[in-house]
Amino acid sequence: MADAIAGLIIYGLSIDYLQLQEGRLLRLRADEVTETCHEILAAASPRWFVVGQAAELAEVLRMAVFGDAEWPNAASARVP
Secondary structure (H helix, E strand, C coil): CHHHHHHHHHCCCCCCHHHHHHHHHHCCCHHHHHHHHHHHHHHHCCCCCCCCCHHHHHHHHHHHCCCCEECCCCCCCEEC
């Protein structure tokens, strides 16, 4: 409880913030969450590390990756 109260004070949130949080989360739409994730990922330039059989994962990675995928231990250097 002390940690929750400390967080409210540190971030300048109202005392009822935690009580109202559930309602705010339930009102979120899937497109809002997706848009926010895209904004965060675009700003951070994340790098993904995937372990597995390249032949099995190649098509999935081609569809999901934000740019080129590098294959350091495979015969093919890049997935277009």
